[in-house]
Amino acid sequence: MMNDRPLRVIISGGGTAGHIYPAVAVADALRAELGEQGVEILFVGARGKMEMERVPKAGYRIEGLPVAGLQRSRLFSKENLQLPVKVWRSVRQARQVVRTFQPDVVVGFGGYASAPVLWAAQRMGIPTVIQEQNSYAGLTNRLLSKRARVICVAYEGMERFFPKDKIVMTGNPLWGNFSTVAHPSDEMRREAAEYFGFDLSNTARRTLLVVGGSLGTRTLNECMLRWMDELAARDDVQVIWQNGKYYDEQIAATLKQREGGLPKNVWRGAFVERMDLAYALADVVVARAGACTVSELELVGRAVIFVPSPNVAEDHQTKNAQALVRHEAAIMVRDDEAVQRVIPEALLLLGDDLRRREMVAHIRELGRSGAAHDVVLQVMKTAQRYGKK
Incomplete structure (x- = not known):
């Protein structure tokens, strides 16, 4: 007052x-x-x-x-x-x-x-x-x-x-309550699985979250399309894919032409309204390195591969990502290398429990x-x- x-x-x-x-x-x-x-x-x-x-x-x-x-x-x-x-x-x-x-x-x-x-x-x-x-x-x-x-x-x-x-x-400042996401309860994980249409009965299955920002990211969408067949063939992996509103119709049209359409182990949407549920399931995150994304991941504590956008002022996303890489809290892949490297590296990380735990411990140390x-x-x-x- x-x-x-x-x-x-x-x-x-x-x-x-x-x-x-x-x-x-x-x-x-x-x-x-x-x-x-x-x-x-x-x-x-x-x-x-x-x-x-x-x-x-x-x-x-x-x-x-x-x-x-x-x-x-x-x-x-x-x-x-x-x-x-x-x-x-x-x-x-x-x-x-x-x-x-x-x-x-x-x-x-x-x-x-x-x-x-x-x-x-x-x-x-x-x-x-x-x-x-x-x-x-x-x-x-x-x-x-x-x-x-x-x-x-x-x-x-x-x-x-x-x-x-x-x-x-x-x-x-972060909008939303991320404290419950850092260590999600079994009930929250069940809610998340139901929200994204996944089956939690396969306890060996790991979740990859690919999120390109609210508007979408061409490079990360190209990564998903390039490796869609390999992801579809993996019974031990499920994917949450936010493709952004700018690319939503284009991606939908491309997937219609793919034999089998969107694989059953992939959820796709223009925007993830319940980001808390996406983080609750995620074992590995692939994302741009915008400031809020970095801050969210520091709080929720997830292994992350950053692909900094080359189209931002003063290349600030690369600098955001490097601040975490220096603490062994993240992996960074350049945008022009992402289509060939990101999904294979993400799959390797999904299969390496020890490295994921180490990255999670390091990134949580940076959270505020x-x-x-x-x-x-x-x-x-x-x-x-x-x-x-």
């Missing part, structure tokens, strides 16, 4: 699940700390992006800006040429949103969607907090950090990017729980110290 009125908070960030879910986790933690009547929360995202659907489903109001990111692979595309106009419009609209809502504090979770709002808030004298998920800070957060009051981080050594006196180690609560404490302190009285 601020002077017997609700604390008003704008939360901004989006584009991918890696920016959205930490933001929702912090919003939920704010409500848990202050109660429904003790805080008013407004999300601000990018029009047409997944936050405009996901955030309302989580129970929060959201405003959309016409902002867009730079298309690095097509520098002279129509979208990039229109970018200055979109940025100008977004900044104007962001100022209006901030002026109307009158927040006590604005929290940014990175990505181009957060830039106009934090920029506007900082120039209007409203305190801002930044949450950086990656081990290599994104450009937006680096630029905005100079006027931010607090910068919450998940990795050591972030003074390379941010003023040291503003950094607070919190870890990455309670991050959402820690970020909330920084948000509340910032509002009380620097906000309007």
